[in-house]
Amino acid sequence: MKCLAQPLERSDARFAFTIVVGLLLLNVIIFILPLIYAAWISFHDRDVILRTQEFVGLDHYRRILSSPEAIAAIFRSIIFTAVAVILSLLIGLGIALVLNEDFPGRPLLRAVILLPWAFSEVVTATAWIFILNPTFGALTGLLRPLGLVEANHAWINENTALYWVAIAFVWHIAPLGALFFLAGLQTIPDSLYQAARIDRAPALSRFFHVTLPYLHPTVVIVVVVVTMEAFRSFDLLFALTRGGPGAASQTFPMLIFRYTFEFSQYGLAAAASYILAAISMIITTVCYVVLMRRRHIARIAAAAIDAIPRPRAAGTRVATQP
């Protein structure tokens, strides 16, 4: 066997160089060049019928950031993302905690739980169209016999559309969060739970003192991933509401779609795409920095839980000096 510390053979070095350069080239072609081209488009006003093109500088950016329609769309995107992130965290963690317990049929349930994430967003949207249909939808069908809603209840309306698409998105993305959380949960050594029980920590304290601190990095990952996924989500919205009714669920990516394919405003669409990417990056960076710095968030939560009054356990002896 050759020692690993030996310098690379010349042929190895050449091979490594070829791979790296090849990948770099591929990245430039499929990733960097289109980006540069998009930036170039965003600085130009192009008329596809007259086939004219005019340099307008930052004009498109200015127009978007001063347009009430675009600002409203950005705002909707932020709400959509916030709902998606918060619900995915809670539901993903809940699912993971259940799946981390030992019970018969767990492998099957793990697979089933992951299914919604494996579905394409269009399929998810179709499923939710059937769930939310006012006449024959599953939700109406379930709640009408209980007398909670009348027939033909319009679930998706001006006020609720954005939240329903967010919920449908959570249905799709939460299993991914659950997968991350499950992986995180399995890194927690059993002996810590044993130690916590012996230290007389009740179940809730064990969760806040052992489980949550361990899951902290996972929370950061889930927040970052779901934020990015939600902020740029398009297929689901398009298939479920097309941004409607009116503009009630018209998020920023929906608006970019309309700029491009309805109004043929390519320059505007390219500029908006850059703004979308920038906002998405700012939000994830802020989330990341805040969550990584605030390592004591979990500790504050734990302290709050401990402050809840609880009777002293029977047989607890309070003791003399060690």
Added chain:
Amino acid sequence: MAAVVLQHVSRRYRETIAVDSLDLEIVDKEFVVLLGPSGCGKTTILNMIAGTDTPTSGRILFDSRSMEQVPPEKRNVAMVFQTIALYPHKTVYENIAFPLRMARLSRPEIDGRVRAAARVLRIGELLDRRPHELSGGQRQRVALGRAVVRDPVVFLFDEPLSALDAELRAEMRVEIKKLHERLGGTFIYVTHDQVEALTMADRIAVMDTGKLRQFGTPDEVYHRPANISVARSIGSPGMNLIDGRPVENAGTVRFAGLRVAIPFDDAMTTAARGSRGMLTLGVRPEALSIKPIGLPLIGEGRVYAIEPLGSDQFVHVTYGGTDGTELIKVRTSPDARFQVGDAISLHASPAEIYLFDGIGDRIFPSGLRLR
């Protein structure tokens, strides 16, 4: 502090029996070591006492109070784990304070106790660090701190020193023994290291394959092993064990080239017959001598190998028949000079010879059986 009693405690996992009908009475304030090889069920016993594992049958009593329905968080035991199991996200201070916070003591009281424990364990300057910033020995001290900071019914130790290097282990052995003297608590300590058992224990429970083989003081298990299993697990290097066949009429037993003249009483004769005449002779390396001084165990052999250890020296001797294939270890003074191949004669006094019957129980010297 409490007396801990195990009555017919068994623990089965599907096919395997981890603990087999164990009876153990641990006196209040006693330091008991459960000694045995890995997989002998000693950690399972500890977990059952702590309440994180449940006996399949049998009862565990703390001061004659049954622990059957009592969950671990209500048993008030303290435990030091093999994996140390400090909370990685908490500082040393928070780790030690955790059981007190859970017991809802007041802040000043917690502070006083944490600092007192830190002083005793000499970790006062580490209180603001996190476990990953500590050395192995420091972590072990913190784990001890978390255990001693409260006043538990019983202290449980699950091989706490196995992750440490030899020097640190020796140091911590003394610390733990001092801690026992200072706290005066009931200590139950699991280890596979006989040195830890012999140096620290008031009494040693020698375990093997889920069964208790002997429960006695270090002196008893060393000088009066109840059976081959105990004889094997105590002493370093282990006792020489040689199979042989007694020649009853002469009152002499022959073991492949060794002659042992021991007066056989009736019980021994019966035991020897019961095991189809096969007995096992046990003699510790330190009980054998090479000088010819006419003692009842006599054998001739040749020096096979010499292991000088500085403080003493172990001589491996081949003996038995003409081919000389059996090996026996002898401890000699480091000054004794031998050459490989030297012809020597072996001797041991009757007080240091053991005979075990076919199932491994000691039949000579008689008396002082299990417990």
